[in-house]
Amino acid sequence: xxxYFHDELQELRNKLTLLGEKSNDAARLSVESLLEGDLEMxxxxxxxxxxxxxxxKEIGHACMRYISLRSPVSTDARLILVxxxxxxxxxxxxxxxxxxxxxxxxxxxxxxxLSEPLKFKEMSRLSSNLLNDAITCFVEEDIEKAEAVIKxxxxxxxxxxxxxxxxxxxxxxxxxxxxxxxDAVLISKSIERIGDHAKxxxxxxxxxxxxx
Amino acid sequence: xxxxxxxxxPKPNSASKAKAIIETRDxxxxxxxxxxxxxxxxxxxxxxxxxxxxPSGCGKSTFLRCFNRMNDxxxxxxxxxxxxxxxxxxxYKRDVDVIExxxxxxxxxxxxxPFPKSIYDNIAYGLRIQGIKRKSExxxxxxxxxxxxxxxxxxxxxxxxxxxxxxxxxxxxxxxARALAVKPKIILMDEPCSALDxxxxxxxxxxxxGLKTDYTIVIVTHxxxxxxxxxxxxxxxxxxxxxxxxxxEQIFMNPENPKTEAYVSGRFG
Numbered sequence: 001x002x003x004y005f006h007d008e009l010q011e012l013r014n015k016l017t018l019l020g021e022k023s024n025d026a027a028r029l030s031v032e033s034l035l036e037g038d039l040e041m042x043x044x045x046x047x048x049x050x051x052x053x054x055x056x057k058e059i060g061h062a063c064m065r066y067i068s069l070r071s072p073v074s075t076d077a078r079l080i081l082v083x084x085x086x087x088x089x090x091x092x093x094x095x096x097x098x099x100x101x102x103x104x105x106x107x108x109x110x111x112x113x114l115s116e117p118l119k120f121k122e123m124s125r126l127s128s129n130l131l132n133d134a135i136t137c138f139v140e141e142d143i144e145k146a147e148a149v150i151k152x153x154x155x156x157x158x159x160x161x162x163x164x165x166x167x168x169x170x171x172x173x174x175x176x177x178x179x180x181x182x183d184a185v186l187i188s189k190s191i192e193r194i195g196d197h198a199k200x201x202x203x204x205x206x207x208x209x210x211x212x
Numbered sequence: 213x214x215x216x217x218x219x220x221x222p223k224p225n226s227a228s229k230a231k232a233i234i235e236t237r238d239x240x241x242x243x244x245x246x247x248x249x250x251x252x253x254x255x256x257x258x259x260x261x262x263x264x265x266x267p268s269g270c271g272k273s274t275f276l277r278c279f280n281r282m283n284d285x286x287x288x289x290x291x292x293x294x295x296x297x298x299x300x301x302x303x304y305k306r307d308v309d310v311i312e313x314x315x316x317x318x319x320x321x322x323x324x325x326p327f328p329k330s331i332y333d334n335i336a337y338g339l340r341i342q343g344i345k346r347k348s349e350x351x352x353x354x355x356x357x358x359x360x361x362x363x364x365x366x367x368x369x370x371x372x373x374x375x376x377x378x379x380x381x382x383x384x385x386x387x388x389a390r391a392l393a394v395k396p397k398i399i400l401m402d403e404p405c406s407a408l409d410x411x412x413x414x415x416x417x418x419x420x421x422g423l424k425t426d427y428t429i430v431i432v433t434h435x436x437x438x439x440x441x442x443x444x445x446x447x448x449x450x451x452x453x454x455x456x457x458x459x460x461e462q463i464f465m466n467p468e469n470p471k472t473e474a475y476v477s478g479r480f481g
Contacts, residue, residue: 001418071437
């Protein structure tokens, strides 16, 4: 029996999806700003952070309200728990995007555009696709896709390791300042963390659907 | 936790007064020598569901029955002070027609109490007493009320059957339909789901949620989840006093009074 308050769960799902998309946009644009040397884009990414934080708060309030007024159990209770955890993951993605944008600005001001053989574009494409797939498996309740997301995260981890090796190599020390190499390592780490958050969401979707 | 009663009296503000259909001011009431309600002041808003909650003996049902003067039927009851106005009229003034008042303020009880008559006659009874005899008019009202109570589809082919053969949930919805027949503005419900199973309870709750489009509903319930699910505003009573009254979201998520907090979180007593 569909109850009048069950619509609130759909609203919660919609808000969570929106938050996921916003944070994914912020992450993608933050790397793009670095690759394109676009300082205006950096500012746009930094401005997105407040909206992401606000949406996470709204979701937290909606969850608290649903728990207090609707006494959810079973799937509904798991959805509330997943919404709380996933919204935190998305908010952290937003924070990583914010970090990337700040570091991108520092590198751009210091070095101009990066010309070194770093694989940020590929890494960003992978993490963005992964996050997008994780959101899709939540919306479509697709366990197989969620399991695939968990496995795909390894490719991003490998690229992060590759960046670390390149940026600490002796040849690179002559081409980029210490500060920029350090910032580039942090950017790579942030993208890798975005992949981790996508993986977390996929695990949460599996919990939501299977109950364990 | 100290549950001693403090002299709190939440006062309705001017914004709430604008939407108020029931205005209670400093209302005190007694059964013989025993005072049951102490200086209650609260506004009940039009076309909302207001829940009255509190432990047994807190006065919530007494207060509910004051709105249609059902307590007049009990010996030795007295109003000690204050007034209750419905649509601006003091309902305890001498010239108030109590029968007319009860047409405007219908009531549904804890235990469903259909008349030992057919489903049709249960709805038509009150109208016939009012002198309405024309079958087409009665048919129209019976259908409207049964539809209003989300019962029409279940009983339309057996309107002549005895109401006593219906399930408990259907009987309670029939009583709600019967209350709708005389076009009340306000419907009082005293534990309307306490005798029902969860499915029948859900149906009655859905009905109540739908009815607030057209009616003001005041419900007494011991079921706090029900109050939380169903009501727009909640009033918490304890030992005859109104401890806290506000939007249901506030009462269940962040009550101001520690006694309310203790009660809604099950730490009371």
